[in-house]
Amino acid sequence: MPSASRFVPLLVVFTILLASCAPQSAAPAGGGAAKPTVRVGSTNFTEQLILAELYAQALQANGYTVERRLNLGNREIVAPALESGQIDMYPEYLATYLTFVSKDPSKASTDPQASFKNLQDALKPKNLTPLDFAQAIDANGFAVTKATADRLHLAKLSDLTPVSSQLVLGGPPECPTRPFCLQGLTQTYGVQFKEFKALDAGGPMTVAALEGNQIDVGMLLTTSAVIPAKGFVLLEDDKKLQLADNVVPVVRDELLNRAPADFRTTINSVTGKLTTAELTGLNKQVEIDRMDAKDAAAAWLKAKGVTR
Numbered sequence: 220m221p222s223a224s225r226f227v228p229l230l231v232v233f234t235i236l237l238a239s240c241a242p243q244s245a246a247p248a249g250g251g252a253a254k255p256t257v258r259v260g261s262t263n264f265t266e267q268l269i270l271a272e273l274y275a276q277a278l279q280a281n282g283y284t285v286e287r288r289l290n291l292g293n294r295e296i297v298a299p300a301l302e303s304g305q306i307d308m309y310p311e312y313l314a315t316y317l318t319f320v321s322k323d324p325s326k327a328s329t330d331p332q333a334s335f336k337n338l339q340d341a342l343k344p345k346n347l348t349p350l351d352f353a354q355a356i357d358a359n360g361f362a363v364t365k366a367t368a369d370r371l372h373l374a375k376l377s378d379l380t381p382v383s384s385q386l387v388l389g390g391p392p393e394c395p396t397r398p399f400c401l402q403g404l405t406q407t408y409g410v411q412f413k414e415f416k417a418l419d420a421g422g423p424m425t426v427a428a429l430e431g432n433q434i435d436v437g438m439l440l441t442t443s444a445v446i447p448a449k450g451f452v453l454l455e456d457d458k459k460l461q462l463a464d465n466v467v468p469v470v471r472d473e474l475l476n477r478a479p480a481d482f483r484t485t486i487n488s489v490t491g492k493l494t495t496a497e498l499t500g501l502n503k504q505v506e507i508d509r510m511d512a513k514d515a516a517a518a519w520l521k522a523k524g525v526t527r
Contacts, residue, residue, distance in 0.1 A: 255477045256284040260306035262297050263290050264420040265512065266357060266442060269501050270310035272516035273489050274468060280526040281485045293393050293420070294319055301469065302345055308470040308486075313352055314462035315399055316469070317341060324398050331463040338467070346472040350486050353493035358461035359399050360421075360441040360453050361388075367435055368452040375455035376408050379436070383410035389428050390438030392417040399461055400438060407460045412436070442495060444503030466493055492523045 257278055261271035268289055275285045288306050291297050298319065300306050314327035317338045326337045331352055338349050363373055371382050379386070394400035395415055404410045416433070418424040421440040429437040430449065439446055439453070441461075446453050468486055475482070497519070504515040520526040 253477075254283050254479060254482075255474060256286060257474065257478075257482075258286045258288055258305070258307045260291055260297055260300060260309040261289040262294060262309070262420070263292050264422055264440070265505050266440060266498065266502055267310060268512040269498075269505060269516055270466065270468075272512050273493075273520060274308070274310065274486055276513075276516055276520055277485050277489045277525050278482070280520070281481060283482070283485075293391065295393065301347065301471065304471065304473070307474045308468055311349075311467050311469050312357060312464040313338060313467050314358075314464045315397075316467070318398055320345070327462045329459060329462050331465045334463045335465075335467070342469070347469055348472055348475055349467045349469050350483060351490050352465040352467040353490045353498075355442070355466045355493040355495045355498040356464055357440050357442040357466065357495070357498060358456075358464040359397075360439050360443070360446070360456075360461075361404070362429065362437050362439045362446055362451040362453045363435060364429060364432075365450050365452055373452065373454060375457040376404070376410075376460070377457050379404075379410050379454070380408055383412050386412055386435035387414045387416060387433070388412045388436045388438070389416040389418045389425050389434030391420040394438060399464075403460045407458050440502075442499045442502055444499055444507050448503075448507050466490065466498070488525055489520070492525070 259271050259275045261267040271287065271289050275287055279285050291300060294316070297306070297309055301309060313331055313334045317327045317334055318324050321337070321341045326341065327334050335349065335352055342349060361376060367373065372378065388401060390400060396402055401412075401415060416428065418428055418434075421438060421443055425434070425437045425439060426445050426449065428434045429451065439451070441453065445451070468490060470486075501515050501519060504510040505512050517526070
């Protein structure tokens with residue numbers, strides 16, 4: 220019986236020949252790293268769904284597999300989901316997110332560059348990275364009906380101070396503890412509302428309550444197309460409570476380190492085209508025209524040349 224060791228060199232050569240004949244997968248674009256699956260999350264209001272779809276569809280068009288984990292809840296739910304790795308990225312807002320993460324309202328300002336730098340520093344220990352921020356700004360706004368504005372002579376937030384004890388504020392359940400919502404209104408403007416009603420984050424519940432006179436003041440987002448459509452009066456933030464709330468996508472470092480370079484450029488290509496007017500227009504398509512967020516995002520990406 221021949222020794223098995225005599226056949227080892229032939230086996231090695233045969234294995235090498237087989238390997239050389241096997242079909243090779245094409246090297247992925249963007250630096251050679253494989254494109255990982257990306258879990259895109261969002262909080263629980265219309266604009267967040269639109270923004271998440273913009274990023275998700277742009278990534279898909281560039282060869283990434285995307286898992287959508289949308290409408291998860293408020294920031295208190297979604298931010299920890301990002302930190303713990305349940306999602307890989309989601310769209311945020313500079314000043315509000317910085318204040319939430321740092322627990323220090325003095326870190327944010329009306330200067331987006333300074334706020335962005337502070338956000339980068341605050342996220343480093345959490346192994347998170349903010350990518351480019353957009354020109355688009357969306358902040359908390361406080362609106363009243365035209366009838367209420369006329370009756371109480373309201374044009375700016377400071378006009379609320381002498382009459383706030385007669386009025387009911389409506390907004391998201393977390394508003395009383397948020398520095399840019401009721402907490403901030405009290406500290407900056409000295410308002411003391413008669414009552415607070417927990418509704419939604421500038422959504423249909425708040426709009427219906429405002430129209431139906433169940434609340435007197437509603438927290439609506441400043442990019443909401445509902446405000447002009449319903450004839451509401453957005454009160455001027457004359458003491459600058461709201462700061463640089465530019466849209467900014469935030470990503471886990473673990474994903475950034477695995478993804479090729481085109482991940483970052485794909486996300487930044489979307490963000491770079493977002494202006495406040497563009498974002499308001501997208502909100503209108505979904506809030507007023509009843510277009511699905513997916514369809515509105517797809518049409519916008521195509522019109523801007525991000526996708527074909």
